[in-house]
Amino acid sequence: MTDATTVAAAREPGSRAVRTRKLSKRYGRRATAALAVDGLDLEVPYGAVFGFLGPNGCGKTTTIRMLLGLIEASSGEAELLGVPMPGGARTALPRVGALVEGPAFHPYLSGVDNLRRLDAVDRSTDPATVDERIESALDRVGLRPAARKRFRAYSLGMKQRLAIAGALLRPRELLILDEPTNGLDPQGTREVRSLIAQLAADGVTIMLSTHLLSEVEQVCSHVGVMHKGRLVTQSPIEDLRATAVPRVRVETVAAEDAARVLTGAGLDDVVVAAGEVTALLGEHQPEKLVDALVGDGVPVRGFGVVRPDLEDLFVSLTGEGFDVSG
Numbered sequence: 001m002t003d004a005t006t007v008a009a010a011r012e013p014g015s016r017a018v019r020t021r022k023l024s025k026r027y028g029r030r031a032t033a034a035l036a037v038d039g040l041d042l043e044v045p046y047g048a049v050f051g052f053l054g055p056n057g058c059g060k061t062t063t064i065r066m067l068l069g070l071i072e073a074s075s076g077e078a079e080l081l082g083v084p085m086p087g088g089a090r091t092a093l094p095r096v097g098a099l100v101e102g103p104a105f106h107p108y109l110s111g112v113d114n115l116r117r118l119d120a121v122d123r124s125t126d127p128a129t130v131d132e133r134i135e136s137a138l139d140r141v142g143l144r145p146a147a148r149k150r151f152r153a154y155s156l157g158m159k160q161r162l163a164i165a166g167a168l169l170r171p172r173e174l175l176i177l178d179e180p181t182n183g184l185d186p187q188g189t190r191e192v193r194s195l196i197a198q199l200a201a202d203g204v205t206i207m208l209s210t211h212l213l214s215e216v217e218q219v220c221s222h223v224g225v226m227h228k229g230r231l232v233t234q235s236p237i238e239d240l241r242a243t244a245v246p247r248v249r250v251e252t253v254a255a256e257d258a259a260r261v262l263t264g265a266g267l268d269d270v271v272v273a274a275g276e277v278t279a280l281l282g283e284h285q286p287e288k289l290v291d292a293l294v295g296d297g298v299p300v301r302g303f304g305v306v307r308p309d310l311e312d313l314f315v316s317l318t319g320e321g322f323d324v325s326g
């Protein structure tokens, strides 16, 4: 389903809603300054909810600002909806809704009057249709009942939903949202995530930057992981999960003996640590491994099959933990 606020983009096979090639940014003139964004090859497929994940300071906002033509890239190329940026800004940007640092809303004006002000500064919209476009955007974010309340009386979630309504004042094929749940309370966070899921269900492509792995797991179909200005991986989340191969874990005081039995049974990557042994399960049946261990006299205190979760995968990719709150 589409309405007046979103449009499912027409897609060429292999085309991308966002694509960058070797996109880099160095702030300042000194050639010795570190690259804030370093050689990014980003690919956001049409229809994806793409989680652009990484800790604060890793270059997400800088990337988004380059994509939208708000700052100039030091080198490399970027395309939005198949249109080169920043050269094609006039063609691409009217089809892209963005939330970067949020619009400055007036606390004493109502939601509807704030949107009217916002629309008035956008020269690409038609003033004759402003009322119906605002109504449609407010409807889309579930704020019609509160449309005439003052902005200052809105909850945090309502304020952020109004900001998203501001990005939906005309039909959009792509939404770029920079940390849209940052600073929200749990209720506001739920409201915004549920809105993102609804927009995605309408076919709009969404690129969502976040430092929260849990947010990616809850709302995203794809993820791109940033670390110190570089993209360390990008993939459908299901594909990433599939790379998380299960391991057996044996707790025992006789770790060396257990390792010998597992190796003898044909398991790979047998790793001995204090009081435990782990190995790749492969095609082996856990029950048979327990039999083999016990049959060999290994005193097994614990046995299990563990599958690494996304957090384990990302830690192994970046060497850093992720904020798993929220």
Ligand SMILES: Nc1ncnc2c1ncn2[C@@H]1O[C@H](COP(=O)(O)OP(=O)(O)OP(=O)(O)O)[C@@H](O)[C@H]1O
Pocket (backbone or CB within 6 Å): 027, 028, 036, 054, 055, 056, 057, 058, 059, 060, 061, 062, 063, 179
């Ligand atoms: N205007 C600027 N001038 C100089 N350095 C900057 C500027 N903006 C960002 N940086 C630096 O570039 C790097 C990347 O920052 P950026 O804001 O893109 O990261 P981020 O992942 O979006 O983090 P955050 O969520 O905290 O904004 C950081 O080291 C930051 O200090």
